Amino acid sequence: MTSPTPSAGIPHTVSPSTLVVSAGRPERSPGASLNPALTLSSTYVSQGVPAADEPMYGRMDTPAWHAFEEALGALEGGPLPALVFGSGMAAIAAALSLVPPGGRLVLPRHCYQVTLGYAADLAERSGVGVTLVDIADTDAVLAAVRGDDDRPADLLWVETPTNPMLEVADLPALVAGAHEAGALVGVDNTFATPLVQRPFEHGADVVVHSVTKYLAGHSDVVLGAALATDPALHERLHAYRTMHGAIAGPFEVWLALRGLRTLALRVERAQANALELARRLAEHPRVAEVRHPGLPGDPGHARAAALMDGYGAIIGLRPAGGPQAADALVAAVRLWVPATSLGGVESTLERRRRFATESVTVPEDLLRLSVGIEDVEDLWRDLADALDRLEVGTSCVSR
Ligand SMILES: Cc1ncc(COP(=O)(O)O)c(C=O)c1O
Known part of the structure; x- marks a missing residue:
């Protein structure tokens, strides 16, 4: 497969195994560093109202995240860069915040146990209706998404393959059915990685990763990422990260990009x-x-x-x-x-x-x-x- 959204300057035709090496590199110029600099600064010089792309304060944005975010965005093949988070669970919490208080969430009965725990917490604290499903049973999943009282789910959460049972979902059918019912679809793509599965190609709205796992790959960082295709959803995830302070340290992100090169x-x-x-x-x-x-x-x-x-x-x-x-x-x-x-x-x-x-x-x-x-x-x-x-x-x- 070829990437529809290559990193700046990389030809459209490159494969994901090239993108992991080539995406997220600094501009080429004589004497320029091949790798992004490790930027350690919580605050940036600013006067008046900074421009939208001007860094100001490290909880909101920092150049330390950009190369990794650009590379993962290109790999997942969506139109926007990734948003890096302090952990996979921070990214998942941001994505699940798309379900409003009193809304409905459908998720696999077998998925990462802390995701299940967080869903239970949302049910208790925010009155979210949580339905657990066998994600391999497409008819049952879509029936749960539609609901039985004309109240469709706000979000269908998918892990495929699931952790730890390795059930495989029919992702295109689930996305089509969920969208028809009016639900968003979020996919935890940690197990597959974007080299093996790109949920945006099947129409998913949100993708998350525990970067801790394959993307970083060396068991030395805890990190997460979330991506969305729709700019408004991207902005909501970004606002969640800023307000909850669920941010990543510059060195962890630098290590993750280094790990990504050999993914x-x-x-x-x-x-x-x-x-x-x-x-x-x-x-x-x-x-x-x-x-x-x-x-x-x-x-x-x-x-x-x-x-x-x-x-x-x-x-x-x-x-x-x-x-x-x-x-x-x-x-x-x-x-x-x-x-x-x-x-x-x-x-x-x-x-x-x-x-x-x-x-x-x-x-x-x-x-x-x-x-x-x-x-x-x-x-x-x-x-x-x-x-x-x-x-x-x-x-x-x-x-
Ligand atoms: C599939 C999956 N998603 C998310 C997570 C959570 O990621 P993190 O530990 O980086 O918060 C894990 C952790 O094991 C996982 O296995």
Whole structure:
């Protein structure tokens, strides 16, 4: 695919894997820096009323954000730059603020657990009607968006693939149906990244990212971003960021842009590793179930093949032997890191239901594997060795 909105000066025909390298660069001139400067200033010289594009105060705007915002805007293919936020949750809170007090919000029953928690909070504090849906069931989602009392939802929130169940939504059908009903559509594109899925191409109104994950990619920053196609929505997100002070530090943004430069290589390698590991795990006698949209037998496979440019690098794994076996596996790996979060260069795994706040419909024994960019044979040996040592239902035998 080619980008419809390239960064300034970059030809229209470049692919996303070129944009990650080329977008958000300073103007070219003899002796100019190839990389944007790291600007550390909370305030800027100003007299009278500053022009709209003139920086004045660091909570409102700072040049430190612009290169990253321009690059992510170009990658998502929308008409406007991204808005960087202090975390993915700050960006999500801004997007969910588009639902007015007393309004209606439809969101996946399986999505990032803190997004679910925030929706519950909105229900309690602002009287927002929240409906949880199986995002893969298009008819049920659209029925929920339409509502049964002539009160359509204000916002349909989509994660695809979902965290941690990896369900895949029919995004074009959901956007068309939601718009017909009068609802906005917001998509958390963290799992796919814009290299694999660009929700604006399917008509979504808002896209958010936990930049903490693949975009920054090195498990060293917490950061978020939100994008909108409509200037009025963009302005509302911008105003939310300014008023709530949900802003990013200049150094975090600088690190995220540095990480973004290798996104294509990292995602390509991580996805290839994930598909290979998912195939091998599916054959392993001590594995009860593997979820990965790249496996032909996975419920999300056909949709992912049709709508995405890849299958992502997350695997859902249920070892035979239940939650105890899952915990034992996490304790037994040596190369994989037992840790939360995802999307870093290193492979991590965790049992999601260890958190009391995770949805109760997520199986107790589900491990979420975030596959990194290490050598796939090393990753496999470590996992296979830990699986081989599982005494089903108890623990790992040490050797
Ligand atoms: C899909 C998804 N969206 C959003 C978030 C929240 O991002 P952050 O931790 O940067 O606030 C996460 C965090 O795990 C996530 O997995």
